[in-house]
Amino acid sequence: MKAKNKLKKCLASALAFILIVSLLQLPKNAFAADDILDVHADGAIAIEASTGKVLYEKNADTALGVASMSKMMTEYILLESVKKGKVKWDQEYTPSDYVYKISHNTKLSNVPLRKDKKYKIIDLYHAMAIYSANAATIAIAETIAGSETNFVKMMNEEAKKLGLKDYKFVNCTGLNNSDLQGMYPKKFGGPDDENIMSARATAKLAYHLVNDYPEMLKTSSIPKMVFHAGFTPDEDVKMENWNWMLPSLVYGSKDNGVDGLKTGTTDFAGYCFTGTAQRNGMRVITVVLNATNAKGQGGYSARFDETKKMMDYAFSNFSVKEVYPKNYEISKHKTLPVLKGKEKNVKISTKEPLRLVVKNGEDKAFKPVLVLDKKKLDKDGNLLAPVKKNEAVGKLVAEYKGSKDYGYLYGQKSASVYVVTANNVDKANWFVLMMRGVGHFFANIWGGITSTVKGWF
Structure with a gap:
């Protein structure tokens, strides 16, 4: 048993020595994983x-x-x-x-x-x-x-x-x-x-x-x-x-x-x-x-x-490609709710096309993400009327889902373009707002009644 343990230790020491020697003989840039071109x-x-x-x-x-x-x-x-x-x-x-x-x-x-x-x-x-x-x-x-x-x-x-x-x-x-x-x-x-x-x-x-x-x-x-x-x-x-x-x-x-x-x-x-x-x-x-x-x-x-x-x-x-065109609408985020407006929603889309540097074979390596400007919204995520056409409400960010990425010259990780409103939304007059309030009041009462009746059964 002692002989076997001694043999194992000798083998382990020999392998360790070989590994150290091989590492020392690697070129200077062997660990420079980022230096894909071996630029001198x-x-x-x-x-x-x-x-x-x-x-x-x-x-x-x-x-x-x-x-x-x-x-x-x-x-x-x-x-x-x-x-x-x-x-x-x-x-x-x-x-x-x-x-x-x-x-x-x-x-x-x-x-x-x-x-x-x-x-x-x-x-x-x-x-x-x-x-x-x-x-x-x-x-x-x-x-x-x-x-x-x-x-x-x-x-x-x-x-x-x-x-x-x-x-x-x-x-x-x-x-x-x-x-x-x-x-x-x-x-x-x-x-x-x-x-x-x-x-x-x-x-x-x-x-x-x-x-x-x-x-x-x-x-x-x-x-x-x-x-x-x-x-x-x-x-x-x-x-x-x-x-x-x-x-x-x-x-x-x-x-x-x-x-x-x-x-x-x-x-x-x-x-x-x-x-x-x-x-x-x-x-x-x-x-x-x-x-x-x-x-x-x-x-x-x-x-x-x-x-x-x-x-x-x-x-x-x-190559440089237009990944998202002007007026691009983000899936599931095509509108924003508007509080106290004549219309209850407003359409939103990109203000300009978003051109990106795309690596060969990575045309689909980007995911469009909507990042809203929280300063423009209330705590419930509503815009407050009046809303002007082409008002910036956030950005469309192109999140890269591919392999190695160096980011941008000034440190940003992703490219983006402004998302703006498609039209004006004027503030509703007092009568419309009052009628909406009455509607909400009775809708809440009716919701309470139906919930109670359902509870009986």
């Missing part, structure tokens, strides 16, 4: 652009270096300033000493600016959005806010307003402060600090940029452009877009649908890219932070390869 990046996310539906994410809430992708915030504030009339596209700018010095640093992405020449904001914008020109970006910041320090304050405030989390802006370019020759905005960071954002925060910024100012895609999709840096053609700069996934560039293809957005590269951030593409009526936004290849090596190809992986997955597996 420190942080990543893919969303559908019209709804904000998250299609894939990996370590999406850790703040990491974003390098020149920071310029998307500078671009957003510029477009907002132009819309509000604070800045005009043909407005001219004369380089400050700071901008002049940075523009002639050949180690950075730049267009060289002359101190004796005025540059239009539209041209500086093109240099920033297409060529990631750093001095041009600072020039835009100075134009809008008077100084880069004031502008960085605006960047952080705008990020908060847009609902971003896990971020910090210390300059307007995304460079390391050490590259700014001691002229960095000292109020927001130290001499070696850089901007940081999480993949989700970066996607939120891109989401607003694309949806609030879709015209910017006309610029971000330009593969090549000439910048007139001086007064003669020999001073022209031939700018090639750093987004090499554009159809006509080295990592592009004619049918990939890529038309934006922004790359970023520093030693601290690694190789980053926020991309967007549209195919078959659906737009996708992707973000990779510190992308590498399978061997863990960063590079230009790595950020585009990992982006392509996410884009191909999104377009191959998802």
